[in-house]
Amino acid sequence: MTTAMVLAAGKGTRMRPLTDRMAKAMIPVAGQPLIDHALSRVAAAGIAQAVVNLHAHADGLQAHLAARAAPPAIRVSDERDALLETGGGVLAALPMLGDGPFVTLNGDAIWAGPEPIVNLLHAWSKARAATEALMLLVPRHRAHGYTRPGDFFLDAELGPPRRRGDAEVAPFVFTGAQVMRPSAFDGLAEMGIAGPHGRPAFSLNPVWDALAARGTLAAVIWEGDWVDVGTPDGIPVAEALLAQYHG
16 A cells, blocks of 8 residues: 555644644644654555645645655645545545555544554455455543543454444544545445535545445454544643653
8 A cells, every 4th residue: 555644634623722823733742743643653554655634724734744854755635725524635635545545544643552554454455355444443441531432333353343323332432544445435425425526525424324334344453552632631641651652
């Protein structure tokens, strides 16, 4: 696999006041902007090229990406004119992501333990040929600082994830990392989404629901430690975790 997309275009409203002056992806954690932590995970998996989408405080983030010397090579998907959300952001970037499967990765997570994208790609190599998306889940107890009730159940590795629904809690959390095929975005009209030429804004949820209905959505569990750095309170949690692993 040669391409990944790092989703970094969010407004970061829960990170205020830090995001009043910089993109969320530029907030430093353990001395590095969040975006560099994400790109390091991409590079560690041997992926040569990353697409990063931009919206809030885009100039500063774009300048930082242009000044990076470390791999991967970076292309920018510009959402300055309108925030497209997760699904719309990936859809808009498809021409840059190529015809084959690609990784998507949220730009606001910190990982510690086995390389997550390496693990994801290993699982992808064993997935059914018909699989159109493979989600990387983490056990809820390894999602540090996480207070929500969980996202999915998973009965078997590489099996279909089931949403929490009406259950009080679910044991697994979506990490923001997955492998997708471009075909995952086929049938947008049936999902209630306008066609691709209008740059629609939508989350990945209707895409996952459509894939689940087609039987082409799968998931795998990653046994590492993970922090969603969604608020300022998540920064010391992430830094403590990194210090624990790296001293």
